[in-house]
Amino acid sequence: MNNIRKWLTELERRGVPGGGFAGQPGGSYRPDATAWAALALESWKECLPQVAAARDRLVASQLKDGRVAIDPTYPQAFWPTAEAILLWHGSPPHQSSLKRAVDFLLRTSGVHYRWKRDDVVGHDTSIKGWPWIEKTHSWVEPTAMNLLALELTGQSGHPRAQEARRMLLNRQLESGGWNYGNTKTYCLELLPSMESTGLALHALAEHLEENKVRSSLAYLEAEMPKTRTPLWLGWSLLGMSAWKRRPREAEEWITESLERQKDYGSYDTAWIALLLLAAQSTAGVIYALQRPETVEAS
Amino acid sequence: MTQNPFNNWLLRLFIKLTLRAGSGVFTGVPLHRLIRSEGWQEDVFIGKAAGYEDDLAAVIMAGFERLGVTSESLSGKHVLLKPNLVETSSAKSFCINTHPRVLHATIVALRRLGVARVTIGEGAGHRRDSMILLEQSGLIEVMKETGAAFVDLNYSEVCAVPNAGGITSLRQLMLPRIVKEADWVISMAKLKTHHWAGVTLAMKNLYGVVPGAYYGWPKNVLHVVGLQQSIYDVAATVGAHFAIVDGIIGMEGDGPILGEPKRAGVVVMGRNLPAVDATCSRIMGIDPAWIFHLAACPFFLGPIDEGEILQRGEPIDAVKTEFRLLEHIHVQRFLLKRRTKTLSGKKETYGLFTY
Numbered sequence: 225m226n227n228i229r230k231w232l233t234e235l236e237r238r239g240v241p242g243g244g245f246a247g248q249p250g251g252s253y254r255p256d257a258t259a260w261a262a263l264a265l266e267s268w269k270e271c272l273p274q275v276a277a278a279r280d281r282l283v284a285s286q287l288k289d290g291r292v293a294i295d296p297t298y299p300q301a302f303w304p305t306a307e308a309i310l311l312w313h314g315s316p317p318h319q320s321s322l323k324r325a326v327d328f329l330l331r332t333s334g335v336h337y338r339w340k341r342d343d344v345v346g347h348d349t350s351i352k353g354w355p356w357i358e359k360t361h362s363w364v365e366p367t368a369m370n371l372l373a374l375e376l377t378g379q380s381g382h383p384r385a386q387e388a389r390r391m392l393l394n395r396q397l398e399s400g401g402w403n404y405g406n407t408k409t410y411c412l413e414l415l416p417s418m419e420s421t422g423l424a425l426h427a428l429a430e431h432l433e434e435n436k437v438r439s440s441l442a443y444l445e446a447e448m449p450k451t452r453t454p455l456w457l458g459w460s461l462l463g464m465s466a467w468k469r470r471p472r473e474a475e476e477w478i479t480e481s482l483e484r485q486k487d488y489g490s491y492d493t494a495w496i497a498l499l500l501l502a503a504q505s506t507a508g509v510i511y512a513l514q515r516p517e518t519v520e521a522s
Numbered sequence: 523m524t525q526n527p528f529n530n531w532l533l534r535l536f537i538k539l540t541l542r543a544g545s546g547v548f549t550g551v552p553l554h555r556l557i558r559s560e561g562w563q564e565d566v567f568i569g570k571a572a573g574y575e576d577d578l579a580a581v582i583m584a585g586f587e588r589l590g591v592t593s594e595s596l597s598g599k600h601v602l603l604k605p606n607l608v609e610t611s612s613a614k615s616f617c618i619n620t621h622p623r624v625l626h627a628t629i630v631a632l633r634r635l636g637v638a639r640v641t642i643g644e645g646a647g648h649r650r651d652s653m654i655l656l657e658q659s660g661l662i663e664v665m666k667e668t669g670a671a672f673v674d675l676n677y678s679e680v681c682a683v684p685n686a687g688g689i690t691s692l693r694q695l696m697l698p699r700i701v702k703e704a705d706w707v708i709s710m711a712k713l714k715t716h717h718w719a720g721v722t723l724a725m726k727n728l729y730g731v732v733p734g735a736y737y738g739w740p741k742n743v744l745h746v747v748g749l750q751q752s753i754y755d756v757a758a759t760v761g762a763h764f765a766i767v768d769g770i771i772g773m774e775g776d777g778p779i780l781g782e783p784k785r786a787g788v789v790v791m792g793r794n795l796p797a798v799d800a801t802c803s804r805i806m807g808i809d810p811a812w813i814f815h816l817a818a819c820p821f822f823l824g825p826i827d828e829g830e831i832l833q834r835g836e837p838i839d840a841v842k843t844e845f846r847l848l849e850h851i852h853v854q855r856f857l858l859k860r861r862t863k864t865l866s867g868k869k870e871t872y873g874l875f876t877y
Binding site: 247251252254256294295297298300301303335344355356357359360361363365403404409410411412414415417418419451453454455456484487488489491492495 | 609610611648649650651653654656657662665666671672674677679680682696717734735736737738739740742743745746776779780848850851852
C-alpha cells in the first residue's frame with residue numbers, strides 16, 4: 225500500500241506521555257483512540273513497545289467493575305470497553321483485565337421495554353443488546369462491537385451474544401443495511417449507514433446464512449465504490465471481508481481515503497487506525513486478531 | 523397564558539428554577555430578567571432570499587447591520603459556526619441540512635467584519651463519520667473555498683459545565699472546549715418541523731454541540747432525561763451568542779429527515795435564540811407557546827411573545843407560510859389543533875402534558 229509508512233508514523237506521533245494515544249496531534253489520552261491505534265500498529269508490526277504501553281494504559285483506565293470508560297470522570301460512557309478487549313486479547317499479562325471486562329459486558333445491557341406493534345418505533349425494543357451509554361437503550365454499533373469482542377474471546381455462544389445477534393437482525397432495515405438502530409419511526413423507514421452496516425455484518429458473519437443479510441451486502445457493494453470517507457469505508461471493507469467479499473480495489477480506496485485529509489483536515493486517530501487495520505485484515509478483524517487464548521466468563 | 527397547555531408545568535418549573543437560583547446552584551442565566559420591571563425586548567431580523575443563488579452575503583450583512591453587529595464587536599475574534607448537519611442524503615440534503623451557501627455567505631460576512639478565525643463545528647447525532655456529512659451536504663466545497671476548518675464536536679476535548687438550564691436531572695454537561703473558548707458561537711439552524719420536538723430551529727440545533735462520545739448516538743442521554751427539557755438545558759448552558767436560521771428551503775411534515783421540502787424564502791437572524799425560534803415558528807404557522815421548550819423560555823432565556831420581539835427587516839405576515847403538520851405524529855397533532863382551533867375541549871395527554 226502506498227504511503228503506509230507516513231500514516232503509521234502519524235499514528236506513532238499521536239502517542240502521549242504515560243502510554244496511549246490522543247484523538248488528534250497534541251491532544252490528550254483517549255481510550256478508544258488508544259485501542260485502535262495500538263491495534264493498527266500491531267497489525268503492521270510497528271512500534272511494539274508503544275503497543276505494550278497502550279495496553280498498560282488501558283489497564284490503568286479500567287474501573288473496578290471491569291469497564292473502560294471514555295473518561296474516568298464519566299463512567300457511564302463505557303463503550304470503549306469492547307475496544308480494550310480487542311487489544312488485550314492474546315496478551316498474557318492482560319488476561320485478568322480482559323476477563324473483568326468480558327464479565328462486565330456479559331452482565332450489562334441497555335434499557336429495554338416491551339414493544340407493541342403499533343409503537344412509534346419499528347424495532348422490537350425488548351431484545352437486549354448494548355448501549356453506548358449506561359442506562360440508555362441498546363443500539364447497533366455498540367452491540368456489534370461488543371459481539372466482536374465476545375467472539376474474539378470465545379464467548380460467541382453465550383446467551384447474551386445469541387440475543388444480541390437476534391437484536392441486530394431485528395434492527396436490519398427492510399430495504400437493506402443498518403443505521404444507528406432505529407428502523408422506522410411513524411411507519412417510515414430511516415436511512416442506512418455504511419458504517420453501521422459494515423459493523424453489523426461483521427458481527428453476524430459466520431453465524432447466519434447469507435440470504436438473511438443479502439440486501440445489506442448488496443447495499444454495501446453498491447455504495448463502496450463511491451465512498452472514501454474513513455468510518456464508512458473502513459467498516460464496509462471489514463464487514464465485506466468477514467463475508468469473504470472484499471473488493472479487489474480495497475487498498476487503493478483506503479489510500480485515497482487517507483489522502484483526503486488534505487481537504488477534510490486531520491482525521492481522528494481511531495479513523496486512521498481503522499483504515500490501516502482494514503488494509504491488513506483481509507478476512508476481517510476477528511481473523512486478523514485471532515490468537516489462541518480464550519477467556520472463561522465467571 | 524390562559525390557553526397555554528403547559529401552565530401547571532411552567533408554574534412548577536418557575537418554582538424549581540427560583541429555588542435553584544436562591545441556593546446558588548444556578549449559574550449562567552440572566553436572573554436579573556426575573557426581577558426587572560420592564561418586559562423583554564429582543565430584535566429579530568427577517569431577510570428575504572428567493573433561492574440559494576441570491577447574494578446571501580448581502581442578506582446576512584443587512585441582518586448584522588440591523589441587529590447592531592459591527593466590526594468593532596467582532597474584529598479579530600474567533601467565531602464557531604454550528605450548522606445543522608443531520609443526515610446523509612445527497613438527494614434531499616438541501617432541505618435536511620443547513621445549506622452550504624448560507625454557511626459560505628456567513629463566513630464572507632464575518633470576514634468583512636474583521637473576524638480573524640472561523641471554525642465550523644458539528645457533532646452529528648446519527649452519523650459518526652462526519653466526513654460523509656461534509657461531502658454529501660456540500661460543506662466540503664465551502665471549506666475549500668473559504669479555508670474554514672471543521673471540528674468534529676463528537677470527539678473534541680471536553681470540559682464540564684454546570685447545567686445552566688436546570689430543568690433536567692443533569693447537574694452538568696460535558697461540552698467541547700472549543701464551544702467555551704470561541705469568542706462567538708452562532709447556531710446556524712434549518713427551518714424544519716420535527717417529529718419529537720415539534721420544530722427544530724436554533725435551540726434544538728445546539729443538541730449537536732453535545733459530544734456523542736459522552737452522550738451516545740443519537741444523543742441517547744438527552745432523550746432519556748427528556749427531549750424538550752434537554753433542548754432548554756443545552757441551549758441555556760451552551761449560551762450561543764447569535765442565531766442564523768436557513769429558511770430559504772426548509773422542511774415540513776415528518777422532519778427533521780423524512781419530511782418534504784418547503785420553500786419559505788427567508789433567513790432569520792438574532793442575538794436571542796428563543797426570540798429567533800419564536801419568530802421562525804410564527805413564519806411556519808405554529809404557535810411558539812405550544813412548543814414545550816420555547817414555552818419555558820420567557821422566565822430566563824428570552825421572549826417568545828410577539829409583543830416582546832422587535833421584528834426587523836420583513837414583517838412576519840409578508841413571509842408567513844404554513845408548514846404542513848401531520849395528524850399521526852403526536853406532537854404535531856396538538857400543534858395542528860392549535861393552528862386550526864379544533865381543540866375538542868376534552869382532555870388529551872401527550873407525554874407530561876395535558877391539553
